[in-house]
Amino acid sequence: MRANPFQSRYNFREAEARWQKTWEDGKVFETKTDDPRPKYYVLEMFPYPSGRIHMGHVRNYAMGDVVARYRRAKGHAVLHPMGWDAFGMPAENAAMEKKSHPGTWTYANIATMRTQLKSMGLSLDWAREFATCDPKYYKHQQRMFLDFLKAGLVTRKTSKVNWDPVDHTVLANEQVIDGRGWRSGALVEQRELTQWFLKISDYSEELLSALDGLDRWPEKVRLMQANWIGRSEGLSLRWQLVAATAPAGFSELEIYTTRPDTLFGASFMAVAADHPLAKAAGERDPKLAAFLEECRRMGTSQAAVDTAEKKGYDTGIRAMHPLVPGLEVPVYVANFILMDYGTGAIFGCPAHDQRDHDFATAYNLPIKPVVRPVALSDAEANAAFDRKNSPTTDDGVLFNSGFLDGLTVAAAKEAIAKHFESESFGGRPVGQRKVNFRLRDWGISRQRYWGCPIPVIHCDDCGTVPVPNQDLPVVLPEDVTFDVPGNPLDRHPTWKHANCPCCGKPARRETDTMDTFVDSSWYFARFTDPFNADEPTTPAAIAKWLPVDQYIGGIEHAILHLLYSRFFTRAMTITGHASLKEPFAGLFTQGMVVHETYKSAAGAWLSPVEVRIEAGDGGRRALEIATGKDAVIGSIEKMSKSRKNVVDPDDIIESYGADTARWFMLSDSPPERDVIWSEEGVQGASRFVQKVWRLVGEAVDLLKAQSGGTPHAVTKAAHKAILAVGDDLERLRFNRCIAHIHDLSNSISSALAEPGRDTAGNAAIREAVVIMVQLFAPMMPHLAEECWKELGGSGLIADALWPAADASLVVEAVISLPIQINGKKRGDIDVPTDASPADVEALVRADAKIMAILEGKPIRKVIVIPKRIVNIVV
RNA sequence: GCCCCUGUGGCGGAAUUGGUAGACGCGACCGACUCAAAAUCGGUUUCCGCAAGGAGUGCUGGUUCGAUUCCGGCCAGGGGCACCA
Numbered sequence: 001m002r003a004n005p006f007q008s009r010y011n012f013r014e015a016e017a018r019w020q021k022t023w024e025d026g027k028v029f030e031t032k033t034d035d036p037r038p039k040y041y042v043l044e045m046f047p048y049p050s051g052r053i054h055m056g057h058v059r060n061y062a063m064g065d066v067v068a069r070y071r072r073a074k075g076h077a078v079l080h081p082m083g084w085d086a087f088g089m090p091a092e093n094a095a096m097e098k099k100s101h102p103g104t105w106t107y108a109n110i111a112t113m114r115t116q117l118k119s120m121g122l123s124l125d126w127a128r129e130f131a132t133c134d135p136k137y138y139k140h141q142q143r144m145f146l147d148f149l150k151a152g153l154v155t156r157k158t159s160k161v162n163w164d165p166v167d168h169t170v171l172a173n174e175q176v177i178d179g180r181g182w183r184s185g186a187l188v189e190q191r192e193l194t195q196w197f198l199k200i201s202d203y204s205e206e207l208l209s210a211l212d213g214l215d216r217w218p219e220k221v222r223l224m225q226a227n228w229i230g231r232s233e234g235l236s237l238r239w240q241l242v243a244a245t246a247p248a249g250f251s252e253l254e255i256y257t258t259r260p261d262t263l264f265g266a267s268f269m270a271v272a273a274d275h276p277l278a279k280a281a282g283e284r285d286p287k288l289a290a291f292l293e294e295c296r297r298m299g300t301s302q303a304a305v306d307t308a309e310k311k312g313y314d315t316g317i318r319a320m321h322p323l324v325p326g327l328e329v330p331v332y333v334a335n336f337i338l339m340d341y342g343t344g345a346i347f348g349c350p351a352h353d354q355r356d357h358d359f360a361t362a363y364n365l366p367i368k369p370v371v372r373p374v375a376l377s378d379a380e381a382n383a384a385f386d387r388k389n390s391p392t393t394d395d396g397v398l399f400n401s402g403f404l405d406g407l408t409v410a411a412a413k414e415a416i417a418k419h420f421e422s423e424s425f426g427g428r429p430v431g432q433r434k435v436n437f438r439l440r441d442w443g444i445s446r447q448r449y450w451g452c453p454i455p456v457i458h459c460d461d462c463g464t465v466p467v468p469n470q471d472l473p474v475v476l477p478e479d480v481t482f483d484v485p486g487n488p489l490d491r492h493p494t495w496k497h498a499n500c501p502c503c504g505k506p507a508r509r510e511t512d513t514m515d516t517f518v519d520s521s522w523y524f525a526r527f528t529d530p531f532n533a534d535e536p537t538t539p540a541a542i543a544k545w546l547p548v549d550q551y552i553g554g555i556e557h558a559i560l561h562l563l564y565s566r567f568f569t570r571a572m573t574i575t576g577h578a579s580l581k582e583p584f585a586g587l588f589t590q591g592m593v594v595h596e597t598y599k600s601a602a603g604a605w606l607s608p609v610e611v612r613i614e615a616g617d618g619g620r621r622a623l624e625i626a627t628g629k630d631a632v633i634g635s636i637e638k639m640s641k642s643r644k645n646v647v648d649p650d651d652i653i654e655s656y657g658a659d660t661a662r663w664f665m666l667s668d669s670p671p672e673r674d675v676i677w678s679e680e681g682v683q684g685a686s687r688f689v690q691k692v693w694r695l696v697g698e699a700v701d702l703l704k705a706q707s708g709g710t711p712h713a714v715t716k717a718a719h720k721a722i723l724a725v726g727d728d729l730e731r732l733r734f735n736r737c738i739a740h741i742h743d744l745s746n747s748i749s750s751a752l753a754e755p756g757r758d759t760a761g762n763a764a765i766r767e768a769v770v771i772m773v774q775l776f777a778p779m780m781p782h783l784a785e786e787c788w789k790e791l792g793g794s795g796l797i798a799d800a801l802w803p804a805a806d807a808s809l810v811v812e813a814v815i816s817l818p819i820q821i822n823g824k825k826r827g828d829i830d831v832p833t834d835a836s837p838a839d840v841e842a843l844v845r846a847d848a849k850i851m852a853i854l855e856g857k858p859i860r861k862v863i864v865i866p867k868r869i870v871n872i873v874v
Numbered sequence: 875g876c877c878c879c880u881g882u883g884g885c886g887g888a889a890u891u892g893g894u895a896g897a898c899g900c901g902a903c904c905g906a907c908u909c910a911a912a913a914u915c916g917g918u919u920u921c922c923g924c925a926a927g928g929a930g931u932g933c934u935g936g937u938u939c940g941a942u943u944c945c946g947g948c949c950a951g952g953g954g955c956a957c958c959a
Contacts, residue, residue, distance in 0.1 A: 009913095219878090220878060220879070220953095220954090223877075223878065224877085224878075224954065224955075227876090227877065227878090227954090227955065227956095228955075230958065232958075232959090234959080255959080256958095256959065257959060258958090258959065259959075270959090310957070334957090335957090336957040337957085337959080338957085338958070338959095340958095341958050341959075342958075342959065345959090346959040347959085348959085349959095353959075354875060354957090355875080355957050355959080356959085358957090359957095436958085436959095438956095438958055555953080555954085556954095558954080559954085559955085667886090667898090667899070668886045668887060668898090668899065668900080669886065669887075670887080673879095673880085673887095674952090675886085676885090676886070678885095678886085678900080680885095680900055680901070681886080681899085681900065683900090684899060684900055684901095685899095687913090688899090690913090690914095691914095694914085735886090735887075735888090735898090735899095736888075736897095736898085738898075738899080739887090739888070739897065739898035739899075740897095740898080741898095742897095742898050742899065743897080743898065746898090749915095753915090753916095816894090817894090818893080818894040819894095820893085820894080820939085820940070822939075822940085823938095823939065823940045823941095824940090825894055828894080860939090861939065862939095863893095863939050863940080865893055865940095868890090868893045868894090869893040869894070869940080870893095871893080871939050871940060872939090873939050873940095
């Protein structure tokens, strides 16, 4: 006779390893492309192989796995793949430190993290795994780049980079700290390089308007993308320069504005430091040249530009106001004007723009109000105007503005546009309406080794020549060193020398590699058929599996990754590699994992394992284990190495098991919000695992022979739970699912404690236990398999269908309605569920208790909301 | 500066989307079992009050028979973007 497994605690260590092996041996989660069931593609953002997985990964992949397992149970053919976003800078940094190859470090990390992910028991199709640094992957990426090139989706132009003048290398924004290179400490300079771009800005309008169709995306993300694309309607306007003040060859300055209505308030103009006019003026004014040089020493990141003090320099050039005869306006160079946006030049109206106001105040320029509140007269508005006051840009009425006086802002914009469209000089209209976008082309050139080589050859005679398809992939050389800063591809002795595919003469390979965002802009498509060695994608597989039905990842990718992927999918469709526009039908962005911070009495950060928490009357307190002294419990923050408030998933899975870790990650906090990792919380989850094991043990021991069943309270609870959990899983509200499952387990406990149970009661409990196991199976899959086996379920629970709820069991014959008097609850009354409002009102009026509370006050009105509430107004 | 989100017991949160505020969990307290502890089981747990009762969802107005939910103003915390013209 075999030992009763329920006499001891559930042994997660033994069970989890065993079920993981069963799933793997049976290839349970490998997806068959010809599976006839309706498809469902679940994808979590694939990880960068940084070393070890962290709790954020656990949360992300636990959520995705619940969706995947639930969809399997609902009868879908589920695609749930995993891979590695394996190119990137950290590998080069590690190579520099450890004097090894980036690939060695990357593949070692992948091996570690794969083992860690497998210990979570995820229902992943590992047969489809790939790493983006594998030539078998980036070969196809190079092929698509060349197809994009042919289709006119690629361009080459100059743009600015952060240049470290000591290390002679290009720096990423994060490598620039306080304007200095992170290793050399040298002041960073801006340098112009010719680089490769994908022409995403040609699709600004399309990418913006298609956001409306993404109805299963969070509103927040759509809004962020819309703001990033930044469509604006404005006017480009040509100002004539005062000839005596302008550099040779310059007679006009074209600006872009979204507030042409404020033109009468213009008191200065400003151009970007790299505007041609600024450069020309700099050649005749050494001080201006020095100022331009100073602007160039700002980093290229927006953050660097943002935090710099607003500065300007008067070029001495004067522009003629296009509407006020005789008014000459000074032209400044300003460090906050961007050459990339609009025309790189503006006019400033200090009274109605905060930044212009700051500038005018600093340089003592005129400030003239031109929009006033509707309620004031012109005279009152002029009298009330205060130079120091914050400018108002509220919608109002124009004044001090000639022919615009009395018009609304919108009408004035229209009038100005009409006026300048019909005026002209030099054979062109003075002003033109223009829709402008903030979105810029996507620069993909990186002067780095660990990325996908751009497959182009530069020939002195033929120019830039694509590498022929049959020569792909252009593979990274293995023999590289990182002891010197700079791009190893550039200084490699032989790699860059190649013959021109056109004329056959010696030529040079492109040594730039691609931005890693390119790698992640199509991996979801590659997963649909990663076995195709010849083509990036297989049309039938794309048609079958895309779009991704549910994409899950961090909010930090709300803009760039998702926007680039949306563009890339369109580009793939244009070049015949895909057949759709939007890659992600459903998107969910999960919150961070946060943890308390601890500091020793001496003020040093302490990690959670160095601290013991004691709970007592005075609340919780922390003790430093090593010293026995009190430690300070600090604020709850995102887990980070610097604050030491990290918890290692391996430790948690080792001491509590994967199911407990997953269960806790999903419980309590709504998934889109941050979750606080706490030891108490994990222990609570662990207790629930053991409770389930005990309940199943009782059900098995007592009720083995039972089957069938008649309605019973616990049956009703179980069927209600099926509906509630299913509904919440559909909406990814995992915390509520868990609450419903707790409820059901409580109902089962109560039913088991009832004295004098009959056969039917026993059968009902058994059925409820089976249902409970099925309901938590997506979240705690190992425990569910173990319980399923003990309860005599057939096959694997991973293959079992979701239980069907019997709607007739869920209906109640009588419900209790709350009774309010003047909106305050005063009592309850039991009424038949199907009672009409009139019946309910009659029952209420006949109820002695309610009438007693009323004390004979006349009833003015009785409001009956069926199945909800009754409100008596007296 | 602009945009977005959030604010409910000691704590995480729930509230059928305008209808019984505090489900479920954590913590705490009381009790049972135990020589004892752990584990487990039962009970209590928004606040004030002995009670009847009253107050209560950041603050403050409003709409409504009825507001955690909708609208206006404010406060606090978090996030994103940015000198975007």
